[in-house]
Amino acid sequence: MSVRVVRTVAELRAALAPHRAAGIGFVPTMGALHEGHLSLLRAARAENATVVLSIFVNPTQFGEAADLAAYPRTEDADVALAGEAGTDLVFAPSAAEMYPAGFATSVCVGGAITATLEGALRGRSHFDGVATVVAKLLLAVQPDRAYFGAKDAQQVVVVRRMVSDLGIPVEIVACPTSRDADGLARSSRNTRLSAEAREQAAAIPRSLRAAQDAFAGGIRDPRGLTIRVRDELAAAGLDPEYVEIVDADTLEPIADLAGPALLAVAVRVGEVRLIDNVVLAPGVDDRIALESGSA
Amino acid sequence: MSVRVVRTVAELRAALAPHRAAGIGFVPTMGALHEGHLSLLRAARAENATVVLSIFVNPTQFGEAADLAAYPRTEDADVALAGEAGTDLVFAPSAAEMYPAGFATSVCVGGAITATLEGALRGRSHFDGVATVVAKLLLAVQPDRAYFGAKDAQQVVVVRRMVSDLGIPVEIVACPTSRDADGLARSSRNTRLSAEAREQAAAIPRSLRAAQDAFAGGIRDPRGLTIRVRDELAAAGLDPEYVEIVDADTLEPIADLAGPALLAVAVRVGEVRLIDNVVLAPGVDDRIALESGSA
Structure with a gap:
């Protein structure tokens, strides 16, 4: 359970050299680990001889200084949780090491x-x-597989594109969004929600579930589906930044739901910006589980 | 002498897999090989168990379509020359394979x-x-060392910066500019010079040599040195696009020549754009050799 923590790329490479041939799985995070991250670590554990976690709150992907400053930093707890989930090595560089x-x-x-x-x-x-720091982390760790959560669906698409375009030799594995009992997607930002905001935020998965129900019931008109999402959010007093249905691979707007589509939302709840998504695919029923009575 | 030519990253990686551990040297080129490229291949041959040459006329680094179209393409001759210089494998991808x-x-x-x-x-x-294609090539070949000519001095600085910033595990080796007897830096573009333009172009190394002579004689004022370059070019009827003295590492303008400086010129001779440079460093006398009577 004593996980080694390294701070530099040189230490990281030296520590991984003897284990490289047997296969390395990698979970890049910004720390503040929750069950969602742990599910990624368990997936990595099941498929690789060595599991590496990175913890780096990457300043270059934050637009707002306040959001960066407010991002939770809990390294000691993270390292303990990572160890319990079977992590072999934690790479936790400083900003000066990365940039x-x-x-x-x-x-x-x-x-x-x-x-x-x-x-x-x-x-x-x-x-x-995101693309710059992920490229740097992948080149530092040189894993066989890297694990990302489907909650950040666009990030997965962008990382896959970048890895394919540059030819970084790694398999990108997307794992299902981890959710609380009321359906809220797990996010490090959830810890910043007040009790009241937390209750309000539960309308986000309810709204996506409403669209999934309508889709399962045969509705194929993107506008009809997004209206259901907006109605559910409005009922909870939430005004989304966007509710969009796009092609799941190209992220381009789609007029009809013939192939796999991504339904994505961003909502500001109090001072916390949350995102969530589901895939709407003909023949696939992957509805969000909501605890009874939450709707 | 029969050098294998591969066209895809997959073939390249498969061919290199058994040789990776023993060490790979890599020379990226746009083909039209001349003595300058061969000197890079020989440097790679001396330091690595396996030598890989790439030939790819990269469309994304050409600003002018006419320059791209006019760039010489001589693959069969290139492969034969590369074999004689001890190359083990040639990677010659299509534009569709790269992009x-x-x-x-x-x-x-x-x-x-x-x-x-x-x-x-x-x-x-x-x-x-340049940075994108070099990153892709380095990730495809995964060499221990990559060799670049000092003629493209700014390219070397940019590639070193990119490799360091992204953490691509490779050593960038800069080799001295290869020159013809009259001092002209060898370039694939030289084949496009008319006999008359070829003679005119010889003023470029003469102009740099004049600045080196002045520097060796104690002149330390950048303006005094660049004027010598401009005078020598003007005498041959050439009007340079730039003549600049910059810090050799940061490429920032410098007011005094205390540390290593790069004296760089770009000149259009007829329809052909040529670049050249020398390093001016106190205590180092590395003057361009010119054939007797050429000045």
């Missing part, structure tokens, strides 16, 4: 996949920050 | 090192193209 003086390189993913949803709201520079 | 449909990622190096010299003239997008 030393003179750092001048960024990895940018252009096109529709970064122009829409979070890219439209937070700006493309958010995904430049 | 398949949907490709959307670029690696960008910002700051002073891409804003000046070639970046100022050709635009930063030139170096975005």
Whole structure:
């Protein structure tokens, strides 16, 4: 259970060298570990001889300084939880290790996949920050597989594109969104919700579930489905930043739901910005489980 | 002498897998091999168990379509020359292999090192193209060492920055500029010079040599040195795009020549754009050799 923590790429590579051949699984995080991260670590544990977790609150992917400052930092607890979930090594670099003086390189993913949803709201520079830090982490760890949560669906699409385009030799594994009993997607940001806001936020998974129910009932008109989401959110007093149905691979708007589509929402609840999504795919019924009486 | 040519990253990786542990040296080129490239291959041969050459005329680093179209393509001759220089494997991908449909990622190096010299003239997008293709090639080959010519001094600085910033595990080796007897830096573009233009172009190394002579004679004022370069070029009827003296590492303008400085020029001779440079460093006398009577 005593997990080794390393702070530099040099230490990381030295520690991993003897284990490289047997296979490495990697879970990149910004810390503040919750059950969602642990589910990624367990997936990595099941498929790889060595499991590496990174903890780095990446400043370049935050648009608002206040959001960065408020992001929870709980490293000691994270390391203990990671150890219980079977992590072998934690890479927790400083900002100076990741971005030393003179750092001048960024990895940018252009096109529709970064122009829409979070890219439209937070700006493309958010995904430049994500793509750059993920590329750096993948090159530092050189894992066989890297695990990401489906909650950040657009991030998964962007990372897959970047890895494919640059030819980084790693398999990107997307794991299902981990949810609380009321359906709320687990997020490190949830700890910043007041009790009242937490209750309000439960309308987010309810709204997605309402769209899933309508989809299962045969509704195929994107506008009809997004209206259901908006109605459910409005009933809880929430005004979403976006409710969009896009192609699950290209993230381009779609007129009809013939193939797999991503229904994605972003909602500000009090001072906390939350995102969530579900995939709507003909023939697939993957409805969010909600605790009884929550609707 | 029969060198294997592979066209895809998958073939490349499969071919290199058995040789990876013993060490790989890599020389990325745009083909049209000349003595300068061969000197890089020989340097790679001397230091690595396996030597890989890539031939790829990268469209994304050309600003002008005419320059791209006119770039010489001589693959059969290149492969034969590479074999004679001890190359083990040639990677010659198509543009579709490097940039398949949907490709959307670029690696960008910002700051002073891409804003000046070639970046100022050709635009930063030139170096975005260079950084992206070099990152892709390094990730495809995964060499221990990669060899670049000092003629493209700014490219070496940009590639070193990119490799350091992203943490690509490779040593970048810069080899001295290879020159013809009259001092002209060897370049694939030289084949496009008419006999008359070829003679005119010899003023470029003469002009740099004049500055080196002045520097060796104690001149330390950047303006005094660049004027010598401009005078020598003007005498041959050449009007340079730039003549600049910058810090050899940061490429920032310098007021006095206390540390190593890069003296870089770009000159259009007829329709062909040529670049050249020398390092001016106190205590180092590395003057360009010119054939007798050429000055």
